[in-house]
Amino acid sequence: PGASVTVDGRPIAGKTPVEVEVAAGNRHEVRVSLPGYRTWSDYVAVKPSRKLLVTARLEKVRQLAGGRLATFNLRSMPPGAAFYLDGKRLRGNRITLKPGRTYNLTARLKGYSSWSRKITPRPGQNESVEARLVPSQSGAGPAIVSINSKPWATVYIDGALVGTTPVANLKLLAGKHRIRLVNSELKAEKRFTLELRSGQRVVKKVEFAKGKLLVKANPWAHVFINGRKVGTTPLPPQPLYEGRYKVVLKYPPLGREEEKTVTITEGKTTMVTANFLK
Template sequence: MSNSPVTNSNGPARIEAAKFEPLSSKKSVRSIGINPRLCLVVTLLALAAFCAWFMLTAKAVYIETEPSNADVDISGTLKLKLANRYLVRPGAHGLSLSAEGYHPLQEMLNVTTEAAQHYIYRLEKLPGHLLIDSGAVTGAQVLLDGVSRGETPLDLRNLAPGEYAVEIRAERYFPFRAEVMLEGLDREQSLNAELKPAWAEISFASEPPDAQVFSRDEMLGATPLTAQLLEGRHEVRIKAAGYKVWQDSITVVAGEPQAVTGIRLEPADAALFLVSSPARANATVNGNFLGLTPLEVPLTPGEATRIRLFKQGYKPAARSVTAKSGEQKRLSVTLEPELVPVVVRVEPGDAKIFVDGAPVGEGNRTLQLSTNKHQVEVRKQGYVDYKTTLTPHIGVDHELVVRLKTVKQAKLEALKPVITAPAGQTLKLFYPGAVTMGASRREPGRGANETLRNVKLTRPFYLGQTEVTNREYRLFDKGFSSGVVRGNSLNGDTQPAANLTWEQAARYCN
């Protein structure tokens, strides 16, 4: 049906409603389709563009690591690994390095705009561990670089990589020394030390048996005997009651056993055990030096044996001993000090005297001292202590004169007569005394207040030998000026500093 208006010849035009007809559900609607091939092409083009952009803007970064097998991780950015290089865009990126046996490393990798860049990183090795064993000899002391670290078997943990000097010590064994290179990397290394004995087995046999064996005054046991003696020379004595002492020296070589056999002890006629007070006095028997006390002296029965003892600082002592066959005697001798008079004169007269730390009195006196070295002190409150060493000699007159100094006097005497000030001036010391200040009436330019008067100085002081120059004063006050007189400058470096106030001078001196 047409929608156009209809005209009527008999009257005005009339508009008629058009009939509404809904669309039929059977009529199809045309849809828009998506081409998969076109989408794939667009995606590939976008990816190619991105890759081209990345390749053009990224920089080649060569990361060299020690160790070379360290794992490298660059975070926070797009990266491409090509052989041993990385393509990375400029900027700051997180860098993580790790390797077995090394401390991990976290760094910031700052990639610049340069085309090729090279970075070197060294990882720090983890500590190592050292196991030290000395085999059958346990409890040996271990020193690492001279410092004791414990006893074997020893497990030393977390040692820094590097070279160490190892020394292992055990009583009666030779020290073991070795240089150990510790690789670290959290690995365990072992050091097995074989300590070599520093002794040898020495066998002793005597007739009669059951005799006592001594080495260096140490009793080893009774014969027959096998003893372990340290390497070196040993003075060996073998004795039994009623027999003469057998003595000899043997040289022991470590690891080489020896047999000292065929020893026949001779019946002793008599013996004397000699002691002295003080000990270690020199002893002679019938004019022959025998040794230091205490010691055992063989005696000939029925004959008088002359024994003489002497020691520095003591009077010689002589004894005569007679013994019967087989008799055992003991002789104890007390040596008398050998005294020498020493006259001591002190000022002040009531000062106290000390010898070897013990008080002996006060004032002038005569001391009886042995011929040994002595420490002599003189003390009095308010005075400086006097100390000296004195070794008296027989036949020599000894007189010690001591004048104590007061503390004040000692301080004065300790002052140097001439010193150098910080600015380089030479200052001379002046001791306390009386001085006249001011000027006489006849002196030109005298002020009204410059009357002559006596002044007593109570403390020592230092006075410069020359005036303070401008250069010296400017070390204290850089802006100082001495001024001008009649058009002439007074500011020369070597000219005396002038136009100073009393306060300026006092501050400079202080």
């Protein structure tokens, strides 16, 4: 208990144990961190209308006679580089090192010059290291890609987390790249492929499609969508981005309310009904 959680790169409010709604059928990256313990991460997929219990077993950072270990979280820009420590390839994107000596960290990616940095760990140090790679002089240069979306989304390129929209001037090698945009609040995602040429500049604007929500209540009800009051019935159809929403209908005279989870689909109208006089 008491650990911090991120899902698809987005921090979740509160500390464990927490309950998080995610889009069913998709794989989601879950990371759990707690000071003094190694960060835990895994990919999970949830079936529709089901709950999945995820248990993260955190490993305590081992104490050394000469002081605590140091932890480094590794990433590259562009993503996908392989990391080497003193010439030995690393598995994963996190390393734990003993203080008291200097290490040589290297990142390599085809089409880019090698990146290297000397690391001298300090006891208890916890640091993120980003290798910013420069295209090699031989051969053609990279493509430059910018991605924006409405509403916001977390961006993954070839499976690697890049950031949250808008992301600008990403340098990517020529060829095909798999792009995934995830909005954890809407429980929605978009996937597409970019085929890039050397030196090409691409600006990609993505808009999550919209559908409508129609609410009917007998005799009437206050309507809340994802915790925000949108009005009192009768209401015209509400335009919403595709995704999952929690709809709460409240009828104060009888102190009654109903809660439903609905999925908004592109170009379609989804109906929610309630009869408080039954």
